Amino acid sequence: MTVAELPAQTDVVIVGGGLAGLAAARRLHRAGTPWLLVEAAERLGGRVRTDAVDGYLIDRGFQVVNTAYPRLSALVDLTSLGLGYFTQGVLVRRGEMLHRMVHPLRDPFGAARTVLTGLADAAGVESRRISSVGRAGDRLRLAALAARCASLPVDRLLTAPETSTEAALRRAGLSDRIVEELLRPFLSGVFGERELSTSSHVFAMIVRSFARGRIGLPAAGIGALPEAVATPLPESLIALGVSAASVRPGLVRTSAGAVRCRAVLVATDPATATALLPALGRVRMHSLTTYYHSTAEPPLGEPILLLDGDRRELVANTVVVSRAAPTYAPAGRHLVATSVAGPVVPPESVVRAELARLYGRAVDDWEHLTTVPVPEALPAAPAPQGRLRKPVATGEGIFVAGDHRGSPSVQGALASGWRAAGAVVGYLQG
Numbered sequence: 001m002t003v004a005e006l007p008a009q010t011d012v013v014i015v016g017g018g019l020a021g022l023a024a025a026r027r028l029h030r031a032g033t034p035w036l037l038v039e040a041a042e043r044l045g046g047r048v049r050t051d052a053v054d055g056y057l058i059d060r061g062f063q064v065v066n067t068a069y070p071r072l073s074a075l076v077d078l079t080s081l082g083l084g085y086f087t088q089g090v091l092v093r094r095g096e097m098l099h100r101m102v103h104p105l106r107d108p109f110g111a112a113r114t115v116l117t118g119l120a121d122a123a124g125v126e127s128r129r130i131s132s133v134g135r136a137g138d139r140l141r142l143a144a145l146a147a148r149c150a151s152l153p154v155d156r157l158l159t160a161p162e163t164s165t166e167a168a169l170r171r172a173g174l175s176d177r178i179v180e181e182l183l184r185p186f187l188s189g190v191f192g193e194r195e196l197s198t199s200s201h202v203f204a205m206i207v208r209s210f211a212r213g214r215i216g217l218p219a220a221g222i223g224a225l226p227e228a229v230a231t232p233l234p235e236s237l238i239a240l241g242v243s244a245a246s247v248r249p250g251l252v253r254t255s256a257g258a259v260r261c262r263a264v265l266v267a268t269d270p271a272t273a274t275a276l277l278p279a280l281g282r283v284r285m286h287s288l289t290t291y292y293h294s295t296a297e298p299p300l301g302e303p304i305l306l307l308d309g310d311r312r313e314l315v316a317n318t319v320v321v322s323r324a325a326p327t328y329a330p331a332g333r334h335l336v337a338t339s340v341a342g343p344v345v346p347p348e349s350v351v352r353a354e355l356a357r358l359y360g361r362a363v364d365d366w367e368h369l370t371t372v373p374v375p376e377a378l379p380a381a382p383a384p385q386g387r388l389r390k391p392v393a394t395g396e397g398i399f400v401a402g403d404h405r406g407s408p409s410v411q412g413a414l415a416s417g418w419r420a421a422g423a424v425v426g427y428l429q430g
């Protein structure tokens with residue numbers, strides 16, 4: 001729809017065309033409720049987008065599709081995305097050695113196989129002496145935790161006593177070593193914070209999806225995700241480049257004029273949602289920065305996340321993304337994505353030195369393509385959250401969705417949009 005065609009009236013105005021707004025539109029569309037979506041940017045997707053630059057696919061920060069997200073697979077035929085998958089498990093750098101940690105549920109007794117002695121393994125990893133990450137019993141405890149999160153009903157997980165993630169890891173009996181060498185670096189890249197102050201309920205949902213699903217990247221980049229959610233929606237009901245300036249019951253004022261409506265659904269980023277609806281209160285955000293490098297000689301032979309077990313607390317993870325999805329780099333080149341959690345954006349030279357240590361090889365000839373800082377990447381969800389699924393109705397026909405209304409994730413955003421649209425339909429029928 002062009003800006004000039006903005007209707008003066010509709011039943012529901014959705015503000016924001018990220019995953020939450022698009023999921024809401026899908027539900028309203030299915031219900032046959034007239035709606036209009038206004039999106040401030042010139043394209044849909046919000047925080048989930050991909051730029052094609054000189055033959056590389058540069059996602060707006062390293063982020064992945066998890067096949068176990070239930071709302072995602074309900075809205076999108078995942079096979080249509082041409083997903084390239086990452087290896088299940090991770091590599092951990094500790095001193096001179098790289099350790100392979102296999103997926104705890106696939107191989108709960110696999111500690112011995114974290115050992116690679118002298119021989120190069122499938123990833124081309126060589127290690128010099130026998131050791132492992134964590135202490136005896138850690139793998140079994142980790143497997144038990146994963147099995148519990150994978151098998152219990154979600155409601156049970158979300159009504160279990162709530163603590164910080166750090167406290168939940170200690171309560172599960174995991175050793176300081178496995179927390180510091182594996183879990184803290186891994187989770188810092190998921191939460192955007194190293195303190196592990198994030199609610200144990202969010203942690204349980206994350207573990208559940210990692211235990212039940214696989215992670216991968218769409219062949220066309222992560223931006224293919226919102227495109228796929230939007231595919232069944234008529235373009236004539238979506239106004240790009242139109243920003244909502246204010247919302248009040250029955251009226252949305254936009255940069256292209258006012259639209260009267262029966263209900264408003266605010267599905268913007270958290271900061272804009274609070275600006276439009278101050279009663280929501282401020283939402284603190286966590287930051288993530290991704291460094292993209294290109295190389296002709298990839299440091300690993302498989303698509304596996306490499307973590308820093310040396311407690312250097314800078315790089316959360318690094319991965320050759322083009323090993324999972326070869327479309328991410330032009331022929332003869334590979335794309336390496338390296339994530340740093342927190343508001344500080346270290347100079348590329350500092351990150352490059354860390355990459356040389358982590359991969360155990362010279363990286364001087366790697367080309368730095370770009371650094372993508374996302375200061376407002378994920379809403380903070382510290383314990384106690386109380387209800388992880390926050391109310392979506394604010395009263396007088398105004399509704400709110402977004403990853404700040406559920407778990408800070410793709411699933412949280414989609415589910416909140418779906419839930420809010422359901423509430424809107426009920427309100428309009430009521």
Ligand SMILES: Cc1cc2nc3c(=O)[nH]c(=O)nc-3n(C[C@H](O)[C@H](O)[C@H](O)COP(=O)(O)OP(=O)(O)OC[C@H]3O[C@@H](n4cnc5c(N)ncnc54)[C@H](O)[C@@H]3O)c2cc1C
Nearest residue numbers: 016018019020040046047061063064244402403409410413
């Ligand atoms: C670097 C990074 C890595 C991540 N990694 C993962 C991951 O691996 N797995 C995972 O599950 N999640 C991940 N996430 C989180 C996930 O991307 C978000 O939770 C999700 O995209 C949020 O969607 P949303 O619709 O709630 O908000 P947004 O994507 O922020 O969408 C809000 C939309 O509203 C629009 N808007 C704002 N103001 C206005 C206005 N006034 N008028 C009209 N429109 C407006 C914006 O332009 C935007 O399109 C990651 C996020 C980042 C940034």
